[in-house]
Every structure is written in C-alpha cells, then in structure tokens.
Amino acid sequence: MASHKYFHSRRIKKGEIERPWLGKEDPKDKWVSIIPLIGILLGVALSGVLIWEGLQSVSNLKYCPVLDEDFTGGLNSKVWTKEVEVGGYGNGQFEWTTNTDENSFIQDGMLHLKPTLQDAKLMVTNNTINLLKTGDCSSTDWSACVAVTNTTNGTVVNPVKSARLNTKAGATIKYGRVEVEAKLPAGDWLWPAIWMLPVNSTYGPWPASGEIDIMESRGNNYTYPTGGNNIVSSTLHWGLEPNADGWWQNNVKRKALHTTYSSDFHVYGLEWTGKYIFSYIDTRLLQVLYTNFNKPFWAKGKFPVSDTNGTRLVDPWSQTGNDATPFDQDFYLILNVAVGGTNGWFEDGVKSKPWVDASKTAAHDFWNARNQWYPTWEKSGEMIVRSVKIEQQQGFNGCNP
Numbered sequence: 001m002a003s004h005k006y007f008h009s010r011r012i013k014k015g016e017i018e019r020p021w022l023g024k025e026d027p028k029d030k031w032v033s034i035i036p037l038i039g040i041l042l043g044v045a046l047s048g049v050l051i052w053e054g055l056q057s058v059s060n061l062k063y064c065p066v067l068d069e070d071f072t073g074g075l076n077s078k079v080w081t082k083e084v085e086v087g088g089y090g091n092g093q094f095e096w097t098t099n100t101d102e103n104s105f106i107q108d109g110m111l112h113l114k115p116t117l118q119d120a121k122l123m124v125t126n127n128t129i130n131l132l133k134t135g136d137c138s139s140t141d142w143s144a145c146v147a148v149t150n151t152t153n154g155t156v157v158n159p160v161k162s163a164r165l166n167t168k169a170g171a172t173i174k175y176g177r178v179e180v181e182a183k184l185p186a187g188d189w190l191w192p193a194i195w196m197l198p199v200n201s202t203y204g205p206w207p208a209s210g211e212i213d214i215m216e217s218r219g220n221n222y223t224y225p226t227g228g229n230n231i232v233s234s235t236l237h238w239g240l241e242p243n244a245d246g247w248w249q250n251n252v253k254r255k256a257l258h259t260t261y262s263s264d265f266h267v268y269g270l271e272w273t274g275k276y277i278f279s280y281i282d283t284r285l286l287q288v289l290y291t292n293f294n295k296p297f298w299a300k301g302k303f304p305v306s307d308t309n310g311t312r313l314v315d316p317w318s319q320t321g322n323d324a325t326p327f328d329q330d331f332y333l334i335l336n337v338a339v340g341g342t343n344g345w346f347e348d349g350v351k352s353k354p355w356v357d358a359s360k361t362a363a364h365d366f367w368n369a370r371n372q373w374y375p376t377w378e379k380s381g382e383m384i385v386r387s388v389k390i391e392q393q394q395g396f397n398g399c400n401p
Contacts, residue, residue, distance in 0.1 A: 061273065063391035064399035067171040070387045072109045079170035083336075084136045086129055086158050087144030090206070090242075092342030093191070094363050096129070096147070096158035099136065104163035113337045114382035115162035115190065117374060122157050123367055126150060129157050154360065159367035164336035167390070172199050172330045175393040178214065178270040180335070181386040186229050186262035187377035189346060189353075189366075190219025191338035194268050196331040203316045203326045207245045210326040211237035214279050215268040217261060219381065224351055229262040231255050234279040234289040238297050238326055240313045246301045254281060254288045262380055273393060274324050293324040330397070333390060337383050340366050 082099035129147045131137035137145035147157040184192050193216040198209045213235045220228035233253045239245035269280045278290040298315040306312050317325040342357040354369030355362040392399040
C-alpha cells in the first residue's frame with residue numbers, strides 16, 4: 001500500500017526571509033523606469049505634432065469641380081494647351097517645347113511628357129527655327145520664338161525637344177485644390193515641375209504677380225548634392241523683380257523614404273484659401289510647404305529700398321488690403337519637363353555638369369556631352385501623369401453653395 005505524504009506548514013522565524021527591497025539601490029535601476037517614460041513622452045509629442053498638422057488641413061470648405069482628368073478620353077484641347085517656344089522661359093532652358101506627339105502624348109490612358117534629342121542636322125549647319133513664320137509660337141516675344149545655329153560663333157538651336165502643357169484656356173481657379181498624380185522622370189539634367197501661374201499680371205510682370213510651385217525636382221540620381229529624383233521642393237515666388245524674389249523664405253524640400261519619386265506614382269497636391277496655402281504629397285498630413293497669409297507680403301519680403309540700378313522699389317500689393325495678395329487672383333496649372341538651364345538650378349561644377357551658366361556656348365556644350373547624359377534618360381526619362389483634379393472653393397468664380 002502506497003504511503004501518503006502531506007504538506008506540513010511551519011512557522012518562519014523573524015530574520016529568516018531575504019528582503020532585497022531594503023538593501024542598497026543600484027543607480028542604474030532608475031533608468032528601467034525613466035527610459036520607458038521618455039519613450040511615452042516622445043510618442044505623445046509626436047502624436048501631438050501629427051494631430052496639429054492634420055488639423056491645419058481640416059476645414060469646412062466646400063468646392064466645385066473644375067477639372068477631373070484621367071486622360072482615358074485623350075487630351076482635351078479645350079482645356080490643355082501645348083506651349084511652343086524656343087526661348088528658354090527666362091531660365092536659359094535648353095529645350096524646344098513642341099506641340100507634337102513626339103514629346104507629349106496619351107498612352108495606356110496616361111499623359112506622357114517625354115524629352116527627345118534634337119535633329120543633329122539642325123545642330124551642325126547654319127539654320128534658323130522661326131516659330132513666328134509657322135504661326136506655332138505661344139509667345140509674341142521674338143526671343144521666345146526664334147533660335148539660330150551659327151557655326152561661326154558657336155550658338156545653336158535648342159539641343160533637346162520636350163513638352164510644357166497648361167490649363168489656361170479651360171481650367172483656372174482662385175482659391176481651391178489641385179491634385180496631380182504623377183511619376184517623375186529619371187535622367188541627368190531633367191527638370192520636372194508641377195506649378196501655377198496667374199492668368200493676368202495684375203500686380204506686374206514676374207514675379208510681382210506670383211508663382212505657385214507645387215512640385216519641382218531634378219532627374220539626376222540621389223548622389224546629386226542638393227537633391228536628385230529622391231527630393232522634391234515646393235515654394236512660392238513673389239517679388240518686385242527677379243533679383244528681389246522672396247521664394248527662399250518659404251522654400252521647403254521633402255525627401256522620399258528609401259526610394260525616389262521616379263520609382264512610383266505620387267499625388268502632388270495643393271490647398272489654397274484666402275488665409276493660407278500649403279502643398280502636400282499623397283496626403284494632407286504629409287505637408288511640404290505651409291504659408292499663412294497673416295501679414296502683407298510686402299512686410300514679409302523685407303525688400304531693399306532700391307533695385308540694382310538704384311530705382312526705388314514700390315509696394316505693389318498692400319493697397320488691396322488683402323494679406324493674400326498677390327495670391328488672390330486666378331491661376332492656371334502647368335505641367336512640364338525642362339532640360340538644363342543657366343539660372344543656377346543646376347550648379348556649376350557639380351556632378352560633372354557639362355556646361356557653365358555664364359558661357360555663351362552653354363547649349364552647344366550641353367549638346368556635345370549628349371553621349372554622357374542621354375543614356376541616363378532611356379529607361380525612365382519622362383514624366384507620366386495619371387490624373388489631374390482641380391477644384392474651386394465655394395464663394396469664388398461662380399462656385400456658389
């Protein structure tokens with residue numbers, strides 16, 4: 001028969017039990033509590049920032065649709081205009097923007113803006129491109145419509161053809177929202193942009209009447225020091241003349257996380273009211289530029305008393321009494337892929353840049369280096385646009401509740 005064992009309790013005498021909590025504390029033990037608390041506080045702070053940013057984009061504003069374009073029906077000529085110029089658009093850009101299907105076309109229900117090489121014959125023989133004669137030029141300025149190759153002095157016609165489209169004819173807004181879903185190009189010295197200009201120069205020539213850059217980037221890869229296709233920037237241009245432009249006060253860059261903006265599609269957006277303007281990527285929580293219209297732009301600018309010629313600078317905006325001026329007028333959307341330029345967007349001496357901005361033969365030098373840069377365009381050297389949405393804020397331009 002198996003024997004049974006039973007539990008027997010016993011009284012424990014005082015002092016027989018170890019009591020480590022009464023011993024001397026290890027100074028390191030306090031961090032076991034402090035570190036988690038720091039983590040919690042940082043998490044709360046980060047959540048607060050995200051919530052604050054989110055609240056900046058929350059409003060009770062209502063909108064009327066102006067354009068909802070997915071390009072499945074082709075390119076609507078009542079809305080879109082293909083600009084045709086050879087003058088470099090004030091930046092010394094190297095492209096001839098054309099209205100041909102070579103440089104802008106619909107494919108698989110998406111808009112493609114594709115830069116291509118110039119006809120080699122036009123680069124090596126004396127000739128003239130005169131868009132005034134053909135009636136194609138988008139400008140009335142002679143310098144924007146005529147380009148010349150002169151083998152004696154080294155000037156050449158535009159070494160590249162590309163595309164620039166705008167909605168001036170059929171989709172403009174004064175306050176509202178814009179969203180462009182696009183995949184940016186990859187390729188050395190490409191300059192893609194999604195931006196807006198005023199329909200009228202109400203406050204004077206550029207930049208006095210404003211410019212809204214929703215997105216601009218470079219096609220160079222991530223090794224480009226100031227940012228290649230892994231970085232986009234957004235800014236407002238506002239000033240009394242090109243040398244007195246306040247863009248630098250609200251220029252903001254956004255870096256892609258472990259990828260590039262040419263690897264996939266992203267939504268480049270803008271929300272613009274009479275009180276603020278901001279740009280964003282994919283969601284309003286990922287804001288890039290944010291500017292409050294909380295004081296006149298003349299006061300924000302802190303401009304010099306006179307220009308480089310000694311002429312007194314005069315405030316063109318404050319007489320409206322609206323702190324949003326000059327961003328209180330109708331603007332239209334522009335999509336383009338520029339190439340090169342002599343305005344400093346691509347810095348001299350950086351990443352084997354094959355031209356110098358001040359050189360009179362900059363375009364020719366760029367052309368001569370085509371065997372270096374053109375192969376970098378072959379895989380993804382085009383901007384592809386999947387959709388464009390433009391909405392007008394209620395209360396303006398006939399958009400009523």
